[in-house]
Amino acid sequence: MRILVCGGAGYIGSHTCLSLAERGHQVVVADSGVNSSARVVPRLRRLAGMPVPVHRVDLRDRGALSVLFATYRFDAVLHFAALKAVGDSCRRPLEYFDNNISGTIVLLQTMQAAGVRRLVFSSSATVYGEPAQVPVREDAALSVMNPYGRTKLVAEQLIGDLCTADTGFRAANLRYFNPVGAHASGLIGEDPCGEPTNLMPYICQVAVGVREKLRVFGGDYPTVDGTGVRDYIHVVDLARAHVDALEYMVREDRSVTVNLGTGRGVSVLELVHAFERASGRRIPYEIVDRRPGDAASVFADPSLAQELLGWRAEFDVDAMCRDAWRWQAMNPEGYRTSVRRTPVMRVRRPKIVAARVADAY
Ligand code: NAD
Numbered sequence: 001m002r003i004l005v006c007g008g009a010g011y012i013g014s015h016t017c018l019s020l021a022e023r024g025h026q027v028v029v030a031d032s033g034v035n036s037s038a039r040v041v042p043r044l045r046r047l048a049g050m051p052v053p054v055h056r057v058d059l060r061d062r063g064a065l066s067v068l069f070a071t072y073r074f075d076a077v078l079h080f081a082a083l084k085a086v087g088d089s090c091r092r093p094l095e096y097f098d099n100n101i102s103g104t105i106v107l108l109q110t111m112q113a114a115g116v117r118r119l120v121f122s123s124s125a126t127v128y129g130e131p132a133q134v135p136v137r138e139d140a141a142l143s144v145m146n147p148y149g150r151t152k153l154v155a156e157q158l159i160g161d162l163c164t165a166d167t168g169f170r171a172a173n174l175r176y177f178n179p180v181g182a183h184a185s186g187l188i189g190e191d192p193c194g195e196p197t198n199l200m201p202y203i204c205q206v207a208v209g210v211r212e213k214l215r216v217f218g219g220d221y222p223t224v225d226g227t228g229v230r231d232y233i234h235v236v237d238l239a240r241a242h243v244d245a246l247e248y249m250v251r252e253d254r255s256v257t258v259n260l261g262t263g264r265g266v267s268v269l270e271l272v273h274a275f276e277r278a279s280g281r282r283i284p285y286e287i288v289d290r291r292p293g294d295a296a297s298v299f300a301d302p303s304l305a306q307e308l309l310g311w312r313a314e315f316d317v318d319a320m321c322r323d324a325w326r327w328q329a330m331n332p333e334g335y336r337t338s339v340r341r342t343p344v345m346r347v348r349r350p351k352i353v354a355a356r357v358a359d360a361y
C-alpha cells in the first residue's frame with residue numbers, strides 16, 4: 001500500500017515509517033516541521049533503504065494537502081501530526097485546539113474528498129484521565145485532564161462520528177501509554193525541544209551531562225517504592241502495532257480502538273535503576289513534590305490488541321533503556337549534533353509534480 005504518514009518526521013512517526021517500509025509499504029511523509037528536524041530525513045531514507053518523499057505541509061493548509069492527495073493515490077493515512085506537551089497545552093490551549101483538532105478536521109475532509117477511507121490515529125492513554133482502576137481496559141471511562149488530552153478525546157469522537165456517517169470509512173484509534181526508546185541503529189530517536197517534560201528523555205539528558213539531576217515527582221504514592229508507576233513501551237514495538245492495525249483494518253474491514261502498552265507497570269525509580277544498568281552511568285536524583293495532575297499508577301490491559309491485531313510488546317524495560325541510551329550517546333544534542341558522522345545514502349529525489357507541495361525537506 002501507499003501510505004501518507006502525517007507527522008512522519010517526528011519521534012513515533014519516523015519509527016513507524018521504517019516499520020511500514022520493512023513490511024513492503026510505500027511511505028510519503030507530510031510534516032509541518034513544527035516539532036521535527038530536517039536532519040531526520042536523510043537518516044530515515046537511509047534506514048528505509050528506499051526513497052521516502054517528505055513534504056513540508058501543515059495539515060491545516062487545505063490547499064497544500066489537497067495537492068498532495070492529488071499527486072499520490074494513497075491507500076491509507078497514518079496521523080501522528082499533533083502538538084503533544086501537556087503543560088504547554090495549558091498555557092496555549094487555542095494553539096493546541098487549532099493544530100490538533102482543526103488539523104484533523106481538514107485531514108478528514110481531504111481524505112473524504114479524495115476517497116481515502118482508512119485512518120490510523122495516534123491517540124493516547126491520556127483519554128482515560130486518572131483511571132479508576134488498573135490495568136486500564138478500552139471500555140474504561142474517558143475523561144479530560146488538560147487541553148492536550150481534550151484534543152485527543154475530541155479527535156477520537158470526530159473520527160467515530162465520521163465512521164458512523166460514512167459506513168465505508170475505517171479507523172484505528174491507538175491509545176499509546178508511555179513511548180520510550182529508539183531505533184537500534186541509534187540514528188533516529190526522541191529529540192525534545194528545550195527541557196524535557198517526560199521522564200525518559202530527562203534521564204537521558206542527565207546521563208549525558210546536559211542536566212545535573214533528575215527531579216522525581218513524588219515519593220509518597222501508594223506504589224512499590226512510593227514513586228509513580230507507568231507503562232513504558234518501546235517505540236519500535238509501538239511502530240509495529242501501526243502496521244498491524246493498518247493490515248487488520250484492510251483484512252477484516254473493521255474499525256478498532258486499542259491500548260498499546262506492555263501491561264507492566266514500572267516505577268520512576270525502577271526505570272532510573274534499569275537505565276543505570278544499561279548505560280553504566282549514575283543518574284543523580286532528588287525526590288521532590290508530586291507534579292500536579294499526575295496519577296499514582298497507570299498501566300494498560302493490552303489484551304485486546306493481542307486478540308484483534310495479533311500484536312504484543314516484545315521489548316522489556318532493559319531494552320528500552322539500552323536503545324534510549326544508544327540514541328542519546330550517539331546524539332548528545334539530539335539531531336543538532338552527532339558524535340559519529342552519519343553518512344547519507346544518495347537517493348533519487350522523487351519528482352514532485354505540484355508547486356504547492358514542492359517544498360520538500
Ligand atoms: P512529535 O512531536 O515527535 O511528532 C509529531 C510530528 O507532527 C512532528 O514532526 C511535528 O512537526 C508534526 N506536526 C505537528 N503538527 C502538525 C501539523 N499541523 N501539520 C503537519 N505536521 C504537524 O511527537 P510524537 O511523540 O512522535 O507523537 C506522535 C503522536 O503520538 C502525536 O499525535 C502525539 O500526541 C501522540 N502521542 C504521543 C505520546 C508520547 O508520549 N510521545 C503518547 C501518546 C500519544
Ligand code: WQD
Pocket residue numbers: 084086123124125126177178179197198199200202214215216217218227228229230268291294
Ligand atoms: C512519567 C512518570 C512522573 C518527569 C505524559 C502525558 C501523556 C502522554 C505521555 C501524550 C510520572 C515522573 C516525569 C520528571 C518525574 N503523552 N517524572 N520526573 O505523565 O505518564 O504522560 O506523556 O499523549 O498524555 O501526560 O509521562 O514521562 O511525563 O512521566 O518524576 O522529570 O515520571 O511524575 O510518574 P506521563 P511522563
